Amino acid sequence: MVRILVGEDEETMRDLLAKLLTHAGYEVVMASDGEDALEKFYQTAFELVILDWMMPKRDGLTVAKQMKRERPIKVLMLTAKNLPADEVAVLVAGVDDYLAKPFHAEVLLVRVQKLLGLIQGDDQRLVFYPAELNVRLDGTPLSLTKKEYELLYYFYQNQQRVLTREQLVLAVWGMEAETDARTVDSFIRRLRDKVGTAFIQTVYGTGYRFEIPKK
Incomplete structure (x- = not known):
């Protein structure tokens, strides 16, 4: 089963993401702040990491950069920031995708599938x-x-x-x-x-x- 790490400090959003991803068939590990996310990242192998940008202790962008230095990992950033400059900052930092809050559940799932390579073209074997x-x-x-x-x-x-x-x-x-x-x-x-x-x-x-x- 594909394992996803989710770092999100807001409890309501954390519960929503856990239910949404679990229902879609993924194994989900939750973290409540940046340091918690890094600790769990080092303990377990994940196929994808979803991070909230504005987490306490360590922000999502800092966490994503450190994870990327350690091993090849796909990272999706979630944030209430939605200015073009914010998106540029995320993508320049090496994050694979960016989704502004609020977002539709189906949009999130499609972004996840795309990052995991689960959306195939007709030429995919x-x-x-x-x-x-x-x-x-x-x-x-x-x-x-x-x-x-x-x-x-x-x-x-x-x-x-x-x-x-x-x-x-x-x-x-x-x-x-x-x-x-x-x-x-x-x-x-x-x-x-x-x-x-x-x-x-x-x-x-x-x-x-x-x-x-x-x-």
Whole structure:
């Protein structure tokens, strides 16, 4: 299941986001301020982070910059600021998307799906269904375990990037997992058996790179 971290200090909005995202099939972890969001970010692997800009202790922009320095992560910023200069400040800082409050629930969900790569064009070979932990390759469902799904999805989110085994362990299994390079290699072999060897390329001495080959 796709895991999303939400940093929001207003209790009513926090509850609304939790219900909305959970109902849409995501696993949601809530944080009430910037420091809480950073602490949870370091403890668990997430596919997406949603941050309110004006959080106490550390504001959302500062938190987003620090998260981006630590690992590849998609960040959606929520804010009551809606001037063009505010949007420019967010995007220049490296945040992936920006949504001004108040917003419609369906707009938020579409932004989330887009950032997660779940809105595909007709030319996309892989389609992910996070609520069911299901993936279709060229229209055919793949039989994946939970960790295989999470590993494949992380590769998909980081296409054409060279990822080390250490990055994969942190992103998929987390900091506290007793997982080593041999475990990663074993999962890679299993994924190759299911999606095909052309998708996951070995970069010798470094790690792996994921690309979607044309038919």
